[in-house]
Amino acid sequence: MTFVIVSLIKIALVFAVFMTTLAYLQWVERKVLAHIQSRTGPLRVGPHGLMQPLADVLKLLTKEDLLPPYVNRFFYLLAPFIAVSLALITIAVIPFGPHINVFGISTDMQISDINVGVLFPLAIAAVSVYGIALAGWSSNNKYSLLGGLRSSAQMISYELPLTLAIVAPLLLVNHLSFRAIADGQAGYYLGFIPRWAIFQMPFPQIFGFLIFLISAFAETNRIPFDLPEAENELVAGFHTEYSSMKFASFFMAEYANIVNITCVGTVLFLGAWQPLFPAPYSNWVPPLVFLAAGILCFFHGLNPARKNDQITFPIFGVAFLALAALFAIPPLQFILAPLFWFAAKVGLLILVFIWIRGTLPRFRYDQLMHFAWTFLFPCALVNLLLTALLVALFPGNP
């Protein structure tokens, strides 16, 4: 019974945090892109556009839900449902932190730890392509169809290097469960180099991580691989005919997939919640970061660029200082510090996704396929073989 209640509480917590992240990820992306291009981004709705996600949700909910007469109704309605439900499932196997004891209840900071954990996101990713493919086909529109076709071809091609890149760190840690993988990356070489998979001997997985990251861009249909929705050729690709909440579902699925794949990358390559340097010192990083953020806010509040900043920035500053104080309480640190490190790594990866979107142009379709099959796939294969060879030669794992 306790198991059921604890699981329900965990699911509710993870779901709430996940949905908020998805809503605000869009705000973060627009802001970062805007600043990359010397613009200000959303600014009107709420202080610094912070209410923009809520306004967008309201707008999408109240828009007219068009159902074009020429579509294949059943599949047209099914496709966004497949896309969004599959995108929201993967988070169930991601571990956010270590095993904890709270109020006499001992539980993992994870919804469920299955012993073939790594295969689960791959299985979900393998099926989630149907959402896009069906959307493209059922819309009965040549642009949508082309988008759907491109997406299926791209996802099949990039799944290979992605999977091969994922296998290599598994060889180092020798486990399939996400929790065991994260635990296998604990500890430090010489007392300060973390044993994350990208640093782990005998073969650091830096190349594997790069291959994973590149394939992740393709798997989530992001620039520079967003051919399925290339707007200058295909209008909006597979979701051209979708409006209102059905469009929002695809949008949400895209962001959910980004969060999922960055979480998987964090656990597999960046040591999940293991901090960058050993424990007593690393626990003081979160309070210091929030303290710095608070001071920065106060500084900008004193030198306002706009009139409203005089009020809003000090409020943010107080919030950041409160967070710093919260993270500095020693009894809470064993829960909050791992969460901070996990969120920081995922956040950094997401920032890389946005940064690339602001920097790189789109690939041409033949370049995309050529790159996958003649460069990325052989690289992943060589990386895997080298890792396997070195793991076999040095089984002690120094």
Add this chain to the structure above:
Amino acid sequence: MDTVLFVICAIVAIVCAFNLVLQKHPISSALSLIGVMSSLAVLYLLLGAEFMAMAQMIVYGGAVMVLFIFVIMLLNAGTEKNSNKSWFAQIAGLPLLLAFVAVVAFLIRSAVPGLKNVSFGSWWGGTAQNVGRLLFTTYLLPFEIISILILIAILGAVVLAQKEID
């Protein structure tokens, strides 16, 4: 709990299988096949073969069926025309099918005498570790032969595609 899940997934699998044959449009049929594959994966999971379940989803539910759907979409295959069914198939189809299933069940039952009823959760030999160990010890030769067979198939596909380009 296990039995409830089994009943649900078995029903889904059977309904999808019938749907696969009855549907007129190839895409609907392909989607029904995905439904069959996915519910089979859940059945594997119930029997304790976790690795098989995930492999089923990745390989059959994912890669193979995506290729099916891709080809159907690429050729833009339309709705199937209702062919004039032969009177023989209409009358004798269902009885013959049932008879065939019964014969197969009887043959299996008599060939393997010690068969017991399936009980869920009684077998735990399906972890990735066990499967891997079996593949690389007991079944090493069949495994390698199948690998070579698949390699030959890939080479054949490349040769065929090459001809088309020339």
